[in-house]
Amino acid sequence: MTDEPAFDFIRDSLDHCVKCTICETACPVANATPLFPGPKYVGPQAERFRTPGSSDDGSLDYCSGCGICSQACPQGVHVAEINSRARATMKQQRRMPLRDHLLSRPSVEGRLATPVAPLANFVLSNRIFRVLAERTLGIHRSAPLPTFAGRTFQRWARRHRPAAAEREVVYFHGCSANYFQPELAEMTVAVLEHNGFRVLVPPQDCCGLPLQSNGIFDTARSYVRRLVGNLAPYARAGNQIVATSTSCGLMLKREAREILGIEDDDLRVVSEQTYDICEFLADLDAAGQLRTDFRAVPMTVTYHAPCQQQGHGIGKPALDLLALIPELKVIELDRACCGIAGTYGIKREKYDIAMKVGQGLFDDITSSAADLSVCDSETCRWQITHATGRPSVHPVEVLHRAYGL
Amino acid sequence: MTSAAISSASAAGQPAPAGRADGRIDCDVLVIGGGSTGAGVARDAAMRGFSTVLVERADMATGTTGRFHGLLHSGGRYVVKDPKAAQECIGENIILRRIADDCIEDTGGLFVTTPIDDPGYADRFIQGCKATGIEVQEIGVAEALRREPRLNPRISRALVVPDATVDAWKMVWSCVRSATQYGATVLPYHEVISVIRDGSRVAGAVVRGPGGELRIRAEVVINAAGAWAGKIAAMAGCEVKVRPGKGIMVATNHRLVNTVVNRCEMPADGDILVPIRTVSVIGTTDTLVDDPDDWPISRQEIDEMLTAGENLVPGFRESRTLRVWGGVRPLFQDEGPAETRDVTRAHAVLDHRARDGVEAFLTITGGKFCTYRLMAQDAVDAACGVLGTSRPCRTADEPLPDSGEQKFYRIGSRLAGRERTLHDEQLICECELVRRGALEEAIARRGAASLDDIRRALRLGMGPCQGGFCTYRATGILHQATNLSAAEANRALLEFLQERWKGLHPLLHGDQLRQAWLDDWIFQGVLDVEHLPLAEQERARV
Incomplete structure (x- = not known):
C-alpha cells in the first residue's frame, strides 16, 4: 500500500455521487448482462462497504473497465477507477487464474513467440488448441487473438536511418505495434517524418496496462515505472511523446496515477508530455504545421472512437484528420464500446457479454457501405474484424495512404 | 433539534402479558426506560426468573442509546481522569466481546x-x-x-x-429478544403517566400506550430512564439530580x-x-x-x-x-453543579428507601453505553435485595441471540450477503444495501407504521442520499405489507422525510447540498409530497 497517495482522491470522489444513475444507464456491460450490478452499485455504493484488503463482491469482476461511467458521471465521481482498485484487491484476495497472468504480459509473449511466429500463430489459430485453451485456461475459443508479426518494430527502428529534421518527437509504440503490427509503427514514423520530425524510439517495454486491468497492481507498477523511467529524460528535455496505442497512452496520461496510485516526478513529466497520435497531429494542423498534401482516397470508412480513446478527454481528433483527406467519406459511429475492453472479451465467461456489448457497433458497421473500419485501439480493431469480418485500421494507416508514402 | 417522542407506531408483535386485556399487568419487576440500561435490566431480571415488564415512551433505543457515536470504549479515555470508569469499561469491553460479538x-x-x-x-x-x-x-x-x-x-x-465499535440498536434489540425469550414483556410506545404509590411503597406505574392506559403493578420498580430519570423519580416523589x-x-x-x-x-x-x-x-x-x-x-x-x-x-x-x-x-450529581466533564462517568444505583423513604423503587443512572450490562447487574442485585432474595446474575456468561461464536460484525458483510440475492431481489435502500426481503421481514417483525423504527433496524435511509431514493419505495412496501390507509402511509413518508431533514439541514453544504436539491426535486417536483392526501388530523401533525 506504499504507493497509495496519503489522501485518496479516487475513493473520496464517491462523495460527489448523488445516486442519479446516469452511469448505470450509460454502462454498456450492465445493459448487456445482469451479472454485472452496474457502476453505481459496485462503485460509489459498494466502496462505502470496503476496507483496505477486504473483498466481498465478486460481481465486480464483470466490470470491463471501459471507463464510460467515469466519463458519463456529471458529478465527477471516478467510478471506473474506484472499481479498478477494488478489483485489484479482489484479485489479491482470491486465487487468480493462470489465464489472467498470461493475458497480462504481452511483451513476454512477444519476446517468446516472435522467433517462432509461424508456429505460435498456427497454434493460436488452431481449433483444437483453442478448444483446449478454453477448457484449461478459460480463453474463449472464438475470441480474437492477435497474430505475431515474426519481427519487431524495435529492431526496425534501430536500423532505420532517418533524414535530417529540425524537430524531434518521441514515439511510444507499445507492445502491439512492436510485436503484432510493426507496419503500423513504421507508417507512424513515416507520417511523422513526412511532417518534418525526427522520430526517437527509446527502448521500451509494456506499460503495465493489461496487468492493471487484470488487477495485478504491483507488477503493473513496476512495468510503468520502468517505462516512464526510460521516457522521462526525453520528456524533461522538452520532447513530446506520441502514442499509437490509445489505451497505453492513457495509462501514461492518467491511469498510472489515478488507478495505480503512482505519484512521482518521472510519471508527472511523462504524463504532461504524452499525446495520442491523432491528438498530436490535429494540434499540428490547428497550428498550421501539418502537411496537407493528401491524395484523394475515394473510399467510405466508419470511425469508432473506442472508450479508452474517449477517456483522454480530447474529443475525436481522428475525425478532424480524416476530414482533411479529399474524397474520403467518414461515417462516425455513435456507439460507446465494442465490448472487448482489452482482455475482458477474450475470457471464456465474458466473451458472450463482450459480443453483446458490441452488437450495436457491429451492426452499424456491417449495415454500412464502408470499405474499412477505422478505430484507434488495437484490441477493438481485432474485435471489430472478428465480429464483422471487415478490415479495421488505425487512423494513421489512412493518413499514410493519403500521403502516398 | 429535539428528540420528542412520537407515539405513532403500535407495539404489535409483543406477546400479550397475562391480565393485559383488562388493562392491568402484575409483575415482579417493572423497568422504566428502553435504552441500553433498561433493556439490559429487563434481560437480567428475566434471566434471574423474575416476571418482568419494560416500558418505554417511544421506540427502543431512541433516547441517549440510539444517539451516540457507537464507540465501545476500551476505557482508555478515562484512565487518567476517572480510573474507576476506565476499569468498568475494560471489564465490560471484554465481556461484551464475548457475549455480543454480532x-x-x-x-x-x-x-x-x-x-x-x-x-x-x-x-x-x-x-x-x-x-x-x-x-x-x-x-x-x-x-x-x-x-x-x-x-x-x-x-x-x-x-x-x-x-x-458497537451497533447500539442491534445490542438493545438483542437484549429485548433475549429478555422476551425469558418471559419478559417489553412495551415500546408506552409512556409512564404516573407512578403508583402504596403508602411509602412504589407499587408500579400507569402507562399510556397505543391501546390505551395500562396499570402495571410490580414488586419493585427500576427507574432506568437515563437522562429522564429525574422526571420519573419526581413522579414517585423522589429527587434525583440527573x-x-x-x-x-x-x-x-x-x-x-x-x-x-x-x-x-x-x-x-x-x-x-x-x-x-x-x-x-x-x-x-x-x-x-x-x-x-x-x-x-x-x-x-x-x-x-x-x-x-x-x-x-x-x-x-x-x-x-x-x-x-x-x-x-x-x-x-449528588451535589451542586460542576463542569459536565468533571462528573464521574461511573454509574450509581440509588435505593430510594434510604434516600427518600420510598420503598421498592430504585434508580440506576449515570454510566455509559458500554457499561450497560454491569449497570443492569448492579440494579437487579439491588432489586433482589428489595425482594429479599438472592439470585446470581448470568448475563456475563450467556451470549445474546446471534452472538457467542466470536464472529465480530464486518462492514463488508452486507455487500457479501447482497451477492447471493443480486439477481432476484430488489434493492430498496441503495446506500445501505437494504434488500426488499429484509425490509419486509422488519415490517412483519415490528408491525411498525414508522419508517424511522425500521431505519434503526436496517439503517434504511441512513446513507448518502438520506432517504432520497428509498423513502418512496419503502413507503409503498409498508403500505402493501400492513393495513395502513393511504393517508397513514402518506404520513409515514412525510414523517420519515421530516426526520431525515432534521439532521441534514443544519450542516448542508457542498456535496450533501447537491444531494438535498436532487432529493427535493424528487419529492417536491416529481411526487409533490406537500399535497399528498392526508387525513385532516394527520395534516395538522406533519
Missing part, C-alpha cells in the same frame, strides 16, 4: 498525540492503562500512518488499545478511518473519530442542558466538530458530511 466490530483503537496535545500525556496514559488493566501497545508513527493513511501525519505518538449533558456528533459520507482514533489527551470536545458501519463519526461535545427533550445545535458547535475532525484527519472539512445529531448523557 453487535461489535473489532476495529481496535488508537490514541494519538496530535500537534495540539500535551506530549507528556501519553506516558501518563500508558501508566493509567497499566494500572487499570487495559492492554496498550505503542507503535511508531509510520506504522500508525500505514494503518490509517489519512491520520494527521504530524502526530508524534500512537498507542493501540482494544477500542471497538443533568442532561448534551453531546453532538457529525457523520461523514464514508469511512475516513477504520480504527477508532482518539486524541491522546484529557477528554475534550471532538477528540474521537469513530468508524461505525459505513460512516465515520466525529464527536463529541458536552454541554449541560435543562431539558433532555429540548435543546438546540448551534452552527458554532458544528464548526467546532469539523475543526476537531481536521485536526485528526487533514481534509476532514472537505469530506462530505451526512448529518449532525446529538444525544444527552445522564450525568448523575
Whole structure:
C-alpha cells in the first residue's frame, strides 16, 4: 500500500455521487448482462462497504473497465477507477487464474513467440488448441487473438536511418505495434517524418496496462515505472511523446496515477508530455504545421472512437484528420464500446457479454457501405474484424495512404 | 433539534402479558426506560426468573442509546481522569466481546498525540492503562500512518488499545429478544403517566400506550430512564439530580478511518473519530442542558466538530458530511453543579428507601453505553435485595441471540450477503444495501407504521442520499405489507422525510447540498409530497 497517495482522491470522489444513475444507464456491460450490478452499485455504493484488503463482491469482476461511467458521471465521481482498485484487491484476495497472468504480459509473449511466429500463430489459430485453451485456461475459443508479426518494430527502428529534421518527437509504440503490427509503427514514423520530425524510439517495454486491468497492481507498477523511467529524460528535455496505442497512452496520461496510485516526478513529466497520435497531429494542423498534401482516397470508412480513446478527454481528433483527406467519406459511429475492453472479451465467461456489448457497433458497421473500419485501439480493431469480418485500421494507416508514402 | 417522542407506531408483535386485556399487568419487576440500561435490566431480571415488564415512551433505543457515536470504549479515555470508569469499561469491553460479538466490530483503537496535545500525556496514559488493566501497545508513527493513511501525519505518538465499535440498536434489540425469550414483556410506545404509590411503597406505574392506559403493578420498580430519570423519580416523589449533558456528533459520507482514533489527551470536545458501519463519526461535545427533550445545535458547535475532525484527519472539512445529531448523557450529581466533564462517568444505583423513604423503587443512572450490562447487574442485585432474595446474575456468561461464536460484525458483510440475492431481489435502500426481503421481514417483525423504527433496524435511509431514493419505495412496501390507509402511509413518508431533514439541514453544504436539491426535486417536483392526501388530523401533525 506504499504507493497509495496519503489522501485518496479516487475513493473520496464517491462523495460527489448523488445516486442519479446516469452511469448505470450509460454502462454498456450492465445493459448487456445482469451479472454485472452496474457502476453505481459496485462503485460509489459498494466502496462505502470496503476496507483496505477486504473483498466481498465478486460481481465486480464483470466490470470491463471501459471507463464510460467515469466519463458519463456529471458529478465527477471516478467510478471506473474506484472499481479498478477494488478489483485489484479482489484479485489479491482470491486465487487468480493462470489465464489472467498470461493475458497480462504481452511483451513476454512477444519476446517468446516472435522467433517462432509461424508456429505460435498456427497454434493460436488452431481449433483444437483453442478448444483446449478454453477448457484449461478459460480463453474463449472464438475470441480474437492477435497474430505475431515474426519481427519487431524495435529492431526496425534501430536500423532505420532517418533524414535530417529540425524537430524531434518521441514515439511510444507499445507492445502491439512492436510485436503484432510493426507496419503500423513504421507508417507512424513515416507520417511523422513526412511532417518534418525526427522520430526517437527509446527502448521500451509494456506499460503495465493489461496487468492493471487484470488487477495485478504491483507488477503493473513496476512495468510503468520502468517505462516512464526510460521516457522521462526525453520528456524533461522538452520532447513530446506520441502514442499509437490509445489505451497505453492513457495509462501514461492518467491511469498510472489515478488507478495505480503512482505519484512521482518521472510519471508527472511523462504524463504532461504524452499525446495520442491523432491528438498530436490535429494540434499540428490547428497550428498550421501539418502537411496537407493528401491524395484523394475515394473510399467510405466508419470511425469508432473506442472508450479508452474517449477517456483522454480530447474529443475525436481522428475525425478532424480524416476530414482533411479529399474524397474520403467518414461515417462516425455513435456507439460507446465494442465490448472487448482489452482482455475482458477474450475470457471464456465474458466473451458472450463482450459480443453483446458490441452488437450495436457491429451492426452499424456491417449495415454500412464502408470499405474499412477505422478505430484507434488495437484490441477493438481485432474485435471489430472478428465480429464483422471487415478490415479495421488505425487512423494513421489512412493518413499514410493519403500521403502516398 | 429535539428528540420528542412520537407515539405513532403500535407495539404489535409483543406477546400479550397475562391480565393485559383488562388493562392491568402484575409483575415482579417493572423497568422504566428502553435504552441500553433498561433493556439490559429487563434481560437480567428475566434471566434471574423474575416476571418482568419494560416500558418505554417511544421506540427502543431512541433516547441517549440510539444517539451516540457507537464507540465501545476500551476505557482508555478515562484512565487518567476517572480510573474507576476506565476499569468498568475494560471489564465490560471484554465481556461484551464475548457475549455480543454480532453487535461489535473489532476495529481496535488508537490514541494519538496530535500537534495540539500535551506530549507528556501519553506516558501518563500508558501508566493509567497499566494500572487499570487495559492492554496498550505503542507503535511508531509510520506504522500508525500505514494503518490509517489519512491520520494527521504530524502526530508524534500512537498507542493501540482494544477500542471497538458497537451497533447500539442491534445490542438493545438483542437484549429485548433475549429478555422476551425469558418471559419478559417489553412495551415500546408506552409512556409512564404516573407512578403508583402504596403508602411509602412504589407499587408500579400507569402507562399510556397505543391501546390505551395500562396499570402495571410490580414488586419493585427500576427507574432506568437515563437522562429522564429525574422526571420519573419526581413522579414517585423522589429527587434525583440527573443533568442532561448534551453531546453532538457529525457523520461523514464514508469511512475516513477504520480504527477508532482518539486524541491522546484529557477528554475534550471532538477528540474521537469513530468508524461505525459505513460512516465515520466525529464527536463529541458536552454541554449541560435543562431539558433532555429540548435543546438546540448551534452552527458554532458544528464548526467546532469539523475543526476537531481536521485536526485528526487533514481534509476532514472537505469530506462530505451526512448529518449532525446529538444525544444527552445522564450525568448523575449528588451535589451542586460542576463542569459536565468533571462528573464521574461511573454509574450509581440509588435505593430510594434510604434516600427518600420510598420503598421498592430504585434508580440506576449515570454510566455509559458500554457499561450497560454491569449497570443492569448492579440494579437487579439491588432489586433482589428489595425482594429479599438472592439470585446470581448470568448475563456475563450467556451470549445474546446471534452472538457467542466470536464472529465480530464486518462492514463488508452486507455487500457479501447482497451477492447471493443480486439477481432476484430488489434493492430498496441503495446506500445501505437494504434488500426488499429484509425490509419486509422488519415490517412483519415490528408491525411498525414508522419508517424511522425500521431505519434503526436496517439503517434504511441512513446513507448518502438520506432517504432520497428509498423513502418512496419503502413507503409503498409498508403500505402493501400492513393495513395502513393511504393517508397513514402518506404520513409515514412525510414523517420519515421530516426526520431525515432534521439532521441534514443544519450542516448542508457542498456535496450533501447537491444531494438535498436532487432529493427535493424528487419529492417536491416529481411526487409533490406537500399535497399528498392526508387525513385532516394527520395534516395538522406533519
